[in-house]
Amino acid sequence: MKLCELAQRLALSWEGSADLEVHRLASLRNAGPGDLSFAVSAQHKQALIDTHATAVLVPPALADSAPCPTLICDSPYLAYASASWVLHPDPALVKPGIAATASVHADARVHESAAIGEFAVIDREAVVEAHAVIGAHCTVGAESRVGAHTALMPHVVVAHGCVLGEHCRVQSGAVIGSEGFGFAPSANGWQAIHQIGGVRVGSRVHIGANTTIDRGAMDDTEIADGVILDNQIQIAHNVKIGKNTAIAGCVGIAGSTVVGSSCQIGGACNIVGHLKITDGVVLNAASTITQSITEPGRYGSAVPLMPVSRWRRAYIAFSQLDGLMKRVRKLEQK
Amino acid sequence: MKLCELAQRLALSWEGSADLEVHRLASLRNAGPGDLSFAVSAQHKQALIDTHATAVLVPPALADSAPCPTLICDSPYLAYASASWVLHPDPALVKPGIAATASVHADARVHESAAIGEFAVIDREAVVEAHAVIGAHCTVGAESRVGAHTALMPHVVVAHGCVLGEHCRVQSGAVIGSEGFGFAPSANGWQAIHQIGGVRVGSRVHIGANTTIDRGAMDDTEIADGVILDNQIQIAHNVKIGKNTAIAGCVGIAGSTVVGSSCQIGGACNIVGHLKITDGVVLNAASTITQSITEPGRYGSAVPLMPVSRWRRAYIAFSQLDGLMKRVRKLEQK
Amino acid sequence: MKLCELAQRLALSWEGSADLEVHRLASLRNAGPGDLSFAVSAQHKQALIDTHATAVLVPPALADSAPCPTLICDSPYLAYASASWVLHPDPALVKPGIAATASVHADARVHESAAIGEFAVIDREAVVEAHAVIGAHCTVGAESRVGAHTALMPHVVVAHGCVLGEHCRVQSGAVIGSEGFGFAPSANGWQAIHQIGGVRVGSRVHIGANTTIDRGAMDDTEIADGVILDNQIQIAHNVKIGKNTAIAGCVGIAGSTVVGSSCQIGGACNIVGHLKITDGVVLNAASTITQSITEPGRYGSAVPLMPVSRWRRAYIAFSQLDGLMKRVRKLEQK
Structure with missing residues (x-):
């Protein structure tokens, strides 16, 4: 792709020869001919000076340090994110159509622009919207719905009665709508409580590999628009996660806890049930949260590592x- | 369902018009016409007074506060658990029979009342008992056995030589009988030890989504009757879990540890190997257990969260x- | 198998009647006629004296205490590991060939000695080398490669553009090559960064059940030869794990962290991103690591459990x- 064309796609101005072609992204250090790279801040100045990239995304302040044509941008990291989708085709974007080996229920509705992978199961009255991609071995349960442009990688389970919005991306092994941990004690042991709620996932939500989201006990479990969930996260029944909150890997959130919007929860945090975490809370990795948090800000609880x-x-x-x-x-x- | 019929099914007495019909469960606050709700204790008295439910499950002490017909019960929470299965059909209860796309080995034995889902694999000499349900994409390995009325949700793996009892429920993504982490150090690195034991799961066991239970190194890994395991739990080889013990999400239990009966292990606890946890131990969430526990009671180890x-x-x-x-x-x- | 034949296979000398036959492994206490057992150290002397095993693997110092024929070895535990594969057939070793229900892309290359299980998907230009075993419901993505003698248990996902070396063993539910947690903040929320790197796994690597290994953001995520990973581990994008390092269950390693060779990481440890852990580091279970470790040795951070x-x-x-x-x-x- 010619640099001028890329600049146009990213709505950026450029300096230097815009006729050069870039084919892929690479870090400043590893880049060679045909590569586009990026420098975020003055910290990368020396690497920028030394790079062999064909072109670089730079903030205005670094433009003069580049030994090659530049695309000027306020946030090179964000521009890099956008460029990554322009230069590298999305492997999830496969040809529309239903694989011959897939099993689609007669009462399901699959949009003609959607793609259903090998051995996928689309159950009774499930709906797969336009341009959605259902990977190999996925299951979309009865009366569930996968929104437009949402992609499920291979081996995702969406149980019955769950809704995913548009432009979501769900990694392999994720389970949406499993039956949560609801039991009443009885003289004969634990009596299971039928989990009759569902899961409602908003739009532009990322769900990581082997992450699990339980269906609600009575009402729905809710993941708002723009939430990003890393791998191996456990979201229990009736949890609510607010808009644009980011949760790193291995976090567990117990039942009925409400997490606000624009929070950032570090890896391996553990949040007990029935709490309320307000908007804008940032939690250091490996924190244990046993009480509600009413003030935005950064919190931690990890203890230091020491020689034994x-x-x-x-x-x-x-x-x-x-x-x-x-x-x-x-x-x-x- | 008429209230009198429900009362009969739950073996409860009632007050008020028993001819009214209830169709679904709802919380006191969300309930409307046709809904059954429940009040557990005096804490819910005001919500009970204000409810629009058609009927409520209440303890004797709260019966007079209800603005609607009541079903009187000693434990409304337990009655609610029972009612949830009566009012809402179990989605796992599908029509008996083997899906056309399933692969059942000629030497497997599937009871005629069992249901085998799409693309499920039932391997050599595996046994699926009466009324068992094997979800889509499940694998039941050679010489394994799934007991009567046990339901595997889609995407469960039961490896070879494992046994599940009756009335178990296994959530999607669970793996039963994976090869545990047994290696001997050698001059050429780690030499794997063939894991020749199996997994024996009792009856009325709940196994959560993406929970893993390793097969034994020589003897079996054992999960006793009535144990309930939440999501994303790791049970290593040769662990034994006693009757009716409840384990919340994200817990890890290392090899050969024995957990007693009627324990309650909070979320994200980590228990190292070769320990013995006696009966009736309650562990707070996120506790680390590095020594055996010989006295019943409640224990904790988490440190407080603080502003950074x-x-x-x-x-x-x-x-x-x-x-x-x-x-x-x-x-x-x- | 005759004891003399076993001794030959394991390159050990023996004492006592080598014509006896052993059929399976058992612990000293559980062993009976036909069983081979092992005693590692003086700690097992009494159990050795009392055993009913037909033969035992013992170090020279314990040879005289055995009531039965012995195979003499410097490391009985290592010899037991080797014997476990000789006496018990590997369940992963199935007949070569492609299951009738599997879906192999016309442009994939599967060696004639490899075995492809039921409903497995081998995508475009994927390569499955000699004697590799791909379990039921596995997916091997486009342009990925599974090395010779490597076995994937049922339900493993290898995404596109990933490489596994020889003699690896991957447990069910593992996901190799999921898209990592790379997002740039923008005025409209999180903008996903296309993860264009792959995963390179060396030879003799063990990957546990439901473990996830993210593909690299630009360069590859790398797991060196001889690494052993237990269940439910999360390896983020661009992590590098050095040769023969062992990682126990439930560990999370955040992005771009480099772990040296011959490390031992205890269960449920959490390592934040962009760190460097030098060779030969041993981490106690449940440690939190927030800074690089430059000196080999043993480290810990867990706090003690106490009555509540x-x-x-x-x-x-x-x-x-x-x-x-x-x-x-x-x-x-x-």
């Missing part, structure tokens, strides 16, 4: 912390 | 805890 | 740690 000999002593000290508080109080009283 | 500026200081203080102990001892000696 | 009444006081004390430090300083100044 020191850690053993800290471990013992921690188990005596309570006594230590008392001893200091006694010393102060003297 | 305070957390940074606590983090540093924690890394100096050992020294702090010594300094206090010195002060005391003066 | 004591834990509550420690929890409060922890949240006052910073103040406590100051108070002690003040006392010292007096």
